[in-house]
Structures are given as structure tokens and as C-alpha cells.
Amino acid sequence: MLICLTASHKNAGFDMLERLSANAEHAAPRILDGHDALQGAIVVATCNRFEAYLDLEAPEGDSPVTAVHEAIRAVGSVAGLEPDELRTTFGFVHGNAVAGHLFAVASGLESVVVGEGEIAGQVRRSLERARTEGTTTPELERLFQHASQTSRRVKNETGIGGEGRSLVRLALDLAESRITDWATTRVLLVGTGRFAGASLAALRDRGVADVRVYSPSGRGTKFAAGHGIEAVARGDYAAVAASVDIIVTCTTAEHHVVDKALIAVGREELAASVIALPGSPAPEPAQVRQLVIDLGLPRNVAPDVVEVPGVELLDLETIKIHAPLEELGATDAARAIVHHDARAFGDTADERDLAPAVVALRRHVYDILDAEIERARARGDDGGETERALRHMAGVLLHTPMVRSRELARAGEQAAWIDGLEALFGVKPDEAAQAVRDRQATDAAEQSPRARQADAS
Structure with missing residues (x-):
């Protein structure tokens, strides 16, 4: 059974998302230690969501609730959050609805900025991390592979991501009113992580030429060389941070890389040396606008930075408030693709539920076939004509049941096929019957008010 626990900008505050995201890389292994029924876990953590995709194997008659609660407790222990708080926050998606949810997430339909491009890569990297940690399963692999395929379809077949929309570009759109001339704007990029390249590209699209990079982890020189910009040394960081017009932080550091003290020290250094950026006079503190x-x-910038005169902070919470409305045409087309692909994913799973029954029927028919061929040979009919005729007839007789098995599986009526199999041939594959019961119980649960509410969130 596939289950997704989801906390996002739609149902959780950024303080909680920050704590969850900061410890995401440790969550999946801890989840699997919590309960024997938990077979696999993949965690997707971005700047506006934390999701745990679980592959759960519960014995017949057992409720998955205990295992799910253990998974939530494990996440809480990693992030330092109370399980009760997480239980009231997490949305809960399971069964066939998990595919639709992940496909929508990977396609950017559930992001703060609908259609953002970064999320598809983040979903892929989540799968790669799970492989490294050894927490994935074949079913989770299949789910995430299909999610990547769907996100590519959405990107190629709709206009939802055609303008390269992202948090970076939205942030710069919001900064537009504060910038007189992008060409003369001085920018310091802090970080070389997942958003750094996108940030630099978005800045260059607006005509920004003066961009420097600083990396708290020491990777600034390599990033600068690869992108044709200048790296800032650790000793110059404060002064440069105090002298630029815009600071863009996009590092994965778990501590604040910009705060009130940094800007204050930088301004003192500038005042003492009377040197700002090469070719520019030192700004008067009262005239500084940053x-x-x-x-x-986690947040890269301490909230106290706004206490420095002339400094304004634009963070994720502010960006969320100003996120644009969805472009209905492109979004509707994208959701149609997501729905189609999720249904196809579910159909395949439904057909796989019937696989043991299909194998049982074929075995039953071919056992009878082999017995009849042996009888023919015992009577002296060893020329092969009878065997060929019998094998052809068996293939013809099996064709319609095989077609009907796929049709009924896609209609959610696998039980009818299995019941017919038992009524006509006395074949009763217990494994197939149990798989169908499990899936139909899941489908019924998805129709509950709580499940619909969680999916809507």
C-alpha cells in the first residue's frame, strides 16, 4: 500500500517546514526503523513542502494506522517536533490517490508558484537519495519514475512552465519596483546550491552584469569559475554584503548566513576604508538602500537584518503572499495529463493485482493441455498434428479471458473476474484474491470525507 504524508505551504507554517526540511536527509532511514510493516520511504523536501512517500505492507486484517503513527513519530523525533502536532498538520493520501498527488507535485501544480521548474529536479534527487540510503522499493521506484515522465509531459505539452516561472523569478518580479536600472545593480549571490544557478540565470535575464558569489562551504571559487563571475573571499564577505544593492541567499546551510551583525560590521569596514566595490565610492549609511x-x-537570513537602516527583507513567506493566480488554461491542460497518467499508473497496478489469478488460469489450462497431449501420444498419435491443434485451441480459449481480465481490472472489478474463475474452473488463487481485497479496501477508504479533505489540501 502506498501512503503519502504531506506538509506544505497549504497546510503548514514555514517555521514547521523549515524544521522538517533541515532534517529531511535523516528522516527516511528513521521511518523504516519504526515499524516492520514499513518497507520503503522516500522523502521529498523543498522550500515549501515536506512529504514522506511510504510503501507499507500490512498483514491481512491489520490496520495501517499504527505503522503510519510510527512513521509520524519518527519524523517528529528527527525534526524535534511533537507527534501530535504533526498528526494534526500532515495531510494523508493513500492508495491510487498517491500517484495523482506526486505527479501533480512533480509537475509544479502544487507549488507556491504554479509551474515552477525546480521541483521536478528535486523529486528526482529525492529518489536518488533514497537509493543511496537503501530506503526505496520497486513500487516506490515505479511511482517516482512515472512522476518524472509525467512532469516532462506537462512541461513539453502545456504552457505552464513556458516562461521559466520559479520562486527566484517571482522574487525578482517583486523586487522590480525597488530597482531603477538592473544593468547597474550590484548583486551578491550567497550559496552555490540548488537555486544558485537559477538565480544567476534569472538575474542575467534582467540585464544584471555585476554579480559576485560567496559560499559558506567554500565552493564559491569553483561555482564562480564555471559561471564567469567573481568569487568573494571569506575576509571580504561582510564588506561586499554591505555594499551591494541586492543580496540573494540560496544556500543549504543550517545557520543564518546574513544577519544584522554582518551588515553592521560590513558598513563599519566600508566607512573605515572608504572603499566599496571597485570603481564605486563608499555609500553614506543614511543613503544605503538594500x-x-x-x-x-532553513532560513538563510536572520529576521533582525531589517533592523539595519535601509535594509528590506523579502523571504519565502512574503513571496507566498504575492504568488500569482494560476493560468487556468495551461493549468487545466496540465491537470488533465496528471489525471490521465495517474489513472494509467493505477490501471497497471490493478492489472498486476490480477497477475496471480491470470497465472493460475493459464497453469490450469496448460496442465489439462499437457495431460491430453500425453494421452494422444500414448494412443500412438506422435505426429504432432494433434498437439499443434490442442495448443492452438488453448490459445484461442484463453484470449477472451485475458482481455476481460484487463478490462475488469481497469474498471475496478477484479473480484468479478476472480469469482468467475472459481465458478467456472474451480481455480481460486488466494494471493490474487487477497491483493484485490486490499486494493478495493484502499479505494473505498479514499472515498471517506477525511481522505477527500486531505487530498484537497
Whole structure:
């Protein structure tokens, strides 16, 4: 059974998302230690969501609730959050609805900025991390592979991501009113992580030429060389941070990389040396106007930075408030693709539920066939004509049941096929019957008010 526990900008505050995201890389292994029924876990953690996709194997008659509660407790222990708080926050998606949810997430339909491009890569990297940690399963692999395929279809067949929309570009759109001339704007990029390249590309699209990069982890020189910009040394960081017009932070550091003290020290250094950026006079403190854009989660910028005169902070919570409305045409087309692909994923799973029954029927027919061929040979008919005729007839007789098995599986009526199999041939594959019962119980649960509410969130 596939289950998704989801906390996002739609149902959780950024403080909680920040704590969950900061410890995401440790969550999946801890989840699997919590309960024997938990076979696999993949965690997707971005700047506006934390989701745990679980592959759960519960014995017949056992409720998955205990295992799910253990998974939530494990996440809480990693992030330092109370299980009760998480239980009231997490949305709960399970069964066939999990595919539709993940496909929508990977396609950018559930992001703060609908159609953002970064999320597809984040979903892929989540799968790669799970492989490294050894927490994935064949069913989760199949789910995430299909999610990547769907996100590519949405990107190629709709206009939802055609303008390269992302948090970075939305943040710069919001900064537009504060910038007189992008060509003369000085920018410091802090970080070389997942958003750094996108941030640099978005800045260059607006005509920004003066961009420097600083990396708290020491990777700035390599990033700068690869992108044709200048790296800032650790000793120059404060002064440069105090002298630029915009600071964009997008590092994965778990501590604040910009705060009130940094800007204050930088301004003191500038005043003492009377040197700002090469070719520019040192600004008077009273005239300084700076915008700090914090794209990090955990937060890269301390809230006290706004106490420095002239400094304004644009963070994820502010960006969320100003996120644009969906473009209905492109979004509807994208959701149609997601729905189609999710249904196809579910159909395949339904057909796989019937696989043991199909194998049982074929075995039953071919056992009879082999017995009749042996009888023919015993009577002296060893020329092969009877065997060929019998094998052809068996293939013809099996054709219609095989077609009907797929049709009934896609209609959610696998039980009818299995019941017919038992009534006509006395074949009763217990494994197939149990798989059908499990899936139909899941489908029925998805129709509950709680499940619909969780899916809507």
C-alpha cells in the first residue's frame, strides 16, 4: 500500500517546514526503523513542502494506522517536533490517490508558484537519495519514475512552465519596483546550491552584469569559475554584503548566513576604508538602500537584518503572499495529463493485482493441455498434428479471458473476474484474491470525507 504524508505551504507554517526540511536527509532511514510493516520511504523536501512517500505492507486484517503513527513519530523525533502536532498538520493520501498527488507535485501544480521548474529536479534527487540510503522499493521506484515522465509531459505539452516561472523569478518580479536600472545593480549571490544557478540565470535575464558569489562551504571559487563571475573571499564577505544593492541567499546551510551583525560590521569596514566595490565610492549609511532576498529553507537570513537602516527583507513567506493566480488554461491542460497518467499508473497496478489469478488460469489450462497431449501420444498419435491443434485451441480459449481480465481490472472489478474463475474452473488463487481485497479496501477508504479533505489540501 502506498501512503503519502504531506506538509506544505497549504497546510503548514514555514517555521514547521523549515524544521522538517533541515532534517529531511535523516528522516527516511528513521521511518523504516519504526515499524516492520514499513518497507520503503522516500522523502521529498523543498522550500515549501515536506512529504514522506511510504510503501507499507500490512498483514491481512491489520490496520495501517499504527505503522503510519510510527512513521509520524519518527519524523517528529528527527525534526524535534511533537507527534501530535504533526498528526494534526500532515495531510494523508493513500492508495491510487498517491500517484495523482506526486505527479501533480512533480509537475509544479502544487507549488507556491504554479509551474515552477525546480521541483521536478528535486523529486528526482529525492529518489536518488533514497537509493543511496537503501530506503526505496520497486513500487516506490515505479511511482517516482512515472512522476518524472509525467512532469516532462506537462512541461513539453502545456504552457505552464513556458516562461521559466520559479520562486527566484517571482522574487525578482517583486523586487522590480525597488530597482531603477538592473544593468547597474550590484548583486551578491550567497550559496552555490540548488537555486544558485537559477538565480544567476534569472538575474542575467534582467540585464544584471555585476554579480559576485560567496559560499559558506567554500565552493564559491569553483561555482564562480564555471559561471564567469567573481568569487568573494571569506575576509571580504561582510564588506561586499554591505555594499551591494541586492543580496540573494540560496544556500543549504543550517545557520543564518546574513544577519544584522554582518551588515553592521560590513558598513563599519566600508566607512573605515572608504572603499566599496571597485570603481564605486563608499555609500553614506543614511543613503544605503538594500534588498535581501532569502530563498533558503532553513532560513538563510536572520529576521533582525531589517533592523539595519535601509535594509528590506523579502523571504519565502512574503513571496507566498504575492504568488500569482494560476493560468487556468495551461493549468487545466496540465491537470488533465496528471489525471490521465495517474489513472494509467493505477490501471497497471490493478492489472498486476490480477497477475496471480491470470497465472493460475493459464497453469490450469496448460496442465489439462499437457495431460491430453500425453494421452494422444500414448494412443500412438506422435505426429504432432494433434498437439499443434490442442495448443492452438488453448490459445484461442484463453484470449477472451485475458482481455476481460484487463478490462475488469481497469474498471475496478477484479473480484468479478476472480469469482468467475472459481465458478467456472474451480481455480481460486488466494494471493490474487487477497491483493484485490486490499486494493478495493484502499479505494473505498479514499472515498471517506477525511481522505477527500486531505487530498484537497
